[in-house]
Amino acid sequence: MAAKEFTIPEIQEYIEVPDAPVPDATAHLSPFVAKPVLQEPLGFPGEVGDDWKEQTLDAMGDLLGKYRGLRVFMDICVKCGSCTDKCHYYIGTADPKNMPVARQDLLRRVYRRYFTFAGKFWGALGMPGFVGAADLERGMLDEMYSYYHQCSECRRCSVFCPYGIDTAEITMAAREILARVGIGQKYNNEIIGKVYTIGNNLGLPERALEDTLEGLEEDIEDETGVAVKLPLNVKGADILLITPSADFFAEPHVDGLMGYAKVFHEAGVSWTISSSASEAANFGMFIGSYENMRKISLRIREAALELGVKRIIFGECGHAWRVAYSFLNTLAGPFDFLDQNYPIPQHILDFTLGEIEKGTLNIDKSLNDDMVLTFHDSCNVARASRITDKPGSQFTVPRAVIKAVCNNYVDMDPDTIYEKTFCCGGGGGLLTDDLLELRIKGGLPRMTALQTVTEEYGVTHMAAICAICKSQFTKILPYYGFDMDQIVSVHQLVSSALILTGQVDEDEETESGEEAA
Amino acid sequence: MSLAFAILFYVATLVLVVGVAFKVVQYSKTPVPLKIPTTPAPTTTSGVVMRMFREVVFFESLFISTIWTWIFAWAFHMGLFAVLFRHGRYFHDLLPAVIVGPLKYAAFAMIIGLTGLLVRRIAVNRVRYISAPSDYAMLILLLLIGISGAMMTFASHVDIVGVKEYFHAWMTFDFDNLILPPDTVLRIHLFLVAVLMLIFPISKLLHAPGIFFSPTRNQVDNPREVRHVAEWAEKLE
Ligand code: SF4
Numbered sequence: 001m002a003a004k005e006f007t008i009p010e011i012q013e014y015i016e017v018p019d020a021p022v023p024d025a026t027a028h029l030s031p032f033v034a035k036p037v038l039q040e041p042l043g044f045p046g047e048v049g050d051d052w053k054e055q056t057l058d059a060m061g062d063l064l065g066k067y068r069g070l071r072v073f074m075d076i077c078v079k080c081g082s083c084t085d086k087c088h089y090y091i092g093t094a095d096p097k098n099m100p101v102a103r104q105d106l107l108r109r110v111y112r113r114y115f116t117f118a119g120k121f122w123g124a125l126g127m128p129g130f131v132g133a134a135d136l137e138r139g140m141l142d143e144m145y146s147y148y149h150q151c152s153e154c155r156r157c158s159v160f161c162p163y164g165i166d167t168a169e170i171t172m173a174a175r176e177i178l179a180r181v182g183i184g185q186k187y188n189n190e191i192i193g194k195v196y197t198i199g200n201n202l203g204l205p206e207r208a209l210e211d212t213l214e215g216l217e218e219d220i221e222d223e224t225g226v227a228v229k230l231p232l233n234v235k236g237a238d239i240l241l242i243t244p245s246a247d248f249f250a251e252p253h254v255d256g257l258m259g260y261a262k263v264f265h266e267a268g269v270s271w272t273i274s275s276s277a278s279e280a281a282n283f284g285m286f287i288g289s290y291e292n293m294r295k296i297s298l299r300i301r302e303a304a305l306e307l308g309v310k311r312i313i314f315g316e317c318g319h320a321w322r323v324a325y326s327f328l329n330t331l332a333g334p335f336d337f338l339d340q341n342y343p344i345p346q347h348i349l350d351f352t353l354g355e356i357e358k359g360t361l362n363i364d365k366s367l368n369d370d371m372v373l374t375f376h377d378s379c380n381v382a383r384a385s386r387i388t389d390k391p392g393s394q395f396t397v398p399r400a401v402i403k404a405v406c407n408n409y410v411d412m413d414p415d416t417i418y419e420k421t422f423c424c425g426g427g428g429g430l431l432t433d434d435l436l437e438l439r440i441k442g443g444l445p446r447m448t449a450l451q452t453v454t455e456e457y458g459v460t461h462m463a464a465i466c467a468i469c470k471s472q473f474t475k476i477l478p479y480y481g482f483d484m485d486q487i488v489s490v491h492q493l494v495s496s497a498l499i500l501t502g503q504v505d506e507d508e509e510t511e512s513g514e515e516a517a
Numbered sequence: 518m519s520l521a522f523a524i525l526f527y528v529a530t531l532v533l534v535v536g537v538a539f540k541v542v543q544y545s546k547t548p549v550p551l552k553i554p555t556t557p558a559p560t561t562t563s564g565v566v567m568r569m570f571r572e573v574v575f576f577e578s579l580f581i582s583t584i585w586t587w588i589f590a591w592a593f594h595m596g597l598f599a600v601l602f603r604h605g606r607y608f609h610d611l612l613p614a615v616i617v618g619p620l621k622y623a624a625f626a627m628i629i630g631l632t633g634l635l636v637r638r639i640a641v642n643r644v645r646y647i648s649a650p651s652d653y654a655m656l657i658l659l660l661l662i663g664i665s666g667a668m669m670t671f672a673s674h675v676d677i678v679g680v681k682e683y684f685h686a687w688m689t690f691d692f693d694n695l696i697l698p699p700d701t702v703l704r705i706h707l708f709l710v711a712v713l714m715l716i717f718p719i720s721k722l723l724h725a726p727g728i729f730f731s732p733t734r735n736q737v738d739n740p741r742e743v744r745h746v747a748e749w750a751e752k753l754e
């Protein structure tokens with residue numbers, strides 16, 4: 001399939017919202033549909049049957065009865081239009097169906113037609129459009145498939161809606177309906193399948209994982225002279241680290257993983273990674289499937305029980321942290337077998353900031369003086385979780401850690417950070433090359449904000465705490481004239497400023513004692 | 518004619534009350550299987566009450582979102598509430614004149630707000646794109662209700678005492694004394710109000726009760742402390 005030619009948007013001085021929508025500008029964008037082999041292991045039919053219409057309406061009715069949010073959101077949108085200029089995909093593509101309310105309407109018109117009196121009434125008169133309803137046709141499913149895969153479930157629209165209508169919830173429901181009818185998405189389903197069979201998104205088996213971790217241990221030792229362990233499957237360890245599998249080898253993720261290892265080492269805690277739950281990501285959320293999300297979450301519970309750990313800490317990942325923070329206790333709890341004195345689960349940044357405050361880490365900020373940093377708030381952390389027990393800690397903790405290890409830090413435009421942050425453009429199960437055009441265009445608002453601080457403050461690097469953000473930026477930064485390595489992990493910054501106990505420095509190779517535990 | 522209007526209002530009242538009650542029961546019975554507040558969110562119930570209060574009274578999210586829409590929407594809604602409150606005097610005598618008197622000007626806030634919203638719906642490309650005919654129809658309906666009402670207060674004064682007696686008879690099912698003043702504007706006004714009541718439970722006007730059920734705004738942010746398993750999800754365990 002030859003990809004359609006497209007132009008890379010040009011960064012303007014400000015984030016410009018297209019005033020005149022360009023209908024169908026990205027109607028051609030649609031990720032690959034899952035083959036039957038990728039549908040069935042997840043409990044979905046392999047193909048669309050003749051009874052697609054009943055199945056669609058049945059699935060919809062089922063979800064309307066299970067999710068109050070969906071039911072209420074379908075009813076109460078007043079079409080005020082406040083959300084229409086808030087989505088990065090609308091800003092980047094100008095396609096009106098990427099305006100959050102228009103995206104919702106693709107499902108809402110079916111809801112109106114078949115589940116409300118007004119829709120049935122006007123439908124019977126042959127004028128369903130009067131009340132925004134529409135008769136369900138086969139082509140509408142394809143259209144839904146396309147535009148519900150042009151939403152990164154980032155929840156930015158929900159912040160600005162007077163009723164908190166969350167398009168992400170509607171996207172998840174729509175994707176689940178489509179999957180139940182036989183139209184699943186290849187990328188997400190394939191990954192979930194790998195988690196079930198191998199244990200992580202990347203399909204990295206235990207042996208390969210072991211080798212990778214050993215390799216990282218060697219790297220750290222070569223660089224610092226200190227033997228920092230990255231333990232795997234250690235029974236009786238205190239802490240189970242659950243981290244996105246991209247941390248095991250992708251750049252800049254892996255530098256972050258080495259950062260966690262160094263922090264744990266200096267803190268003197270015992271920790272381990274589990275090969276059966278070697279993945280923080282939970283793509284069950286992206287496809288809106290409670291069952292799959294639950295099944296993936298249960299692996300973590302099982303690993304924790306099997307290894308007999310006392311605490312669970314999550315590495316840097318956005319949606320994984322949403323599932324961990326907001327859903328894990330509900331899906332896979334109660335975690336009464338863990339040490340109740342610590343948050344369950346805990347965020348790695350919470351742990352690291354705690355150690356920084358305790359003074360266990362020997363930090364030399366000047367080691368990061370070659371960089372001027374800014375921070376990209378990841379959607380799921382910003383708008384769907386916290387880090388400590390204080391609301392807003394999802395913004396303050398990462399910044400506090402960065403400022404503790406770097407001298408040069410500036411924030412981007414206040415309208416593009418904190419809960420108003422713009423998605424990287426690749427979240428929500430869209431991080432696939434068949435959606436590259438969408439990913440590049442959706443990155444425009446963030447790239448604009450980055451460009452501004454680059455020009456005004458000489459920002460050289462942007463830190464993030466999400467595996468998807470990091471991969472997405474690595475990919476799209478070059479299209480906008482930046483370097484791909486301008487995106488860094490927060491723990492990469494910690495790692496480069498942290499001087500390990502007993503570390504041999506290149507210039508003064510004097511003391512090399514045993515490190516205290 | 519007087520009787521026809523009386524019946525219309527009995528039906529409209531019934532539809533409004535039963536319809537909204539049905540939706541409220543439906544919303545409250547539908548489970549919320551996961552914690553999905555838009556964060557930062559309050560961590561206590563009293564915090565959630567405050568958040569909801571700011572949302573319902575000040576339209577906080579709309580304020581940070583789109584200031585012009587906020588100005589018009591807030592003017593319209595506050596005008597509407599003041600006017601509704603003032604209508605209490607057609608049903609009983611409890612409202613003191615000092616309050617009721619000045620409140621009549623609220624009708625202008627309502628009309629100006631609605632006009633602003635209508636202009637915005639037509640003039641802003643993005644908003645026009647997402648508007649269905651019913652969205653315009655509803656604004657026009659409300660506008661006509663506001664204008665006809667204001668006309669009776671400020672231009673062609675209606676026989677208030679007659680209206681009061683009519684609704685007193687209506688409330689007490691006193692069919693012998695059901696005499697509606699023969700005023701065309703009044704009848705248009707009443708008819709449109711009945712239409713509004715009838716469509717309330719089957720349209721987006723449900724946002725009024727619905728907002729209280731919006732999980733992104735009404736949930737306490739405490740998922741690590743409290744499990745939140747829905748009944749249907751429990752069956753999976
Ligand atoms: S902001 Fe909310 S109510 Fe307004 S159009 Fe968007 S989804 Fe609908």
Ligand code: SF4
Nearest residue numbers: 087151152154155157
């Ligand atoms: S959730 Fe994010 S991507 Fe989806 S419609 Fe809303 S703003 Fe756009």
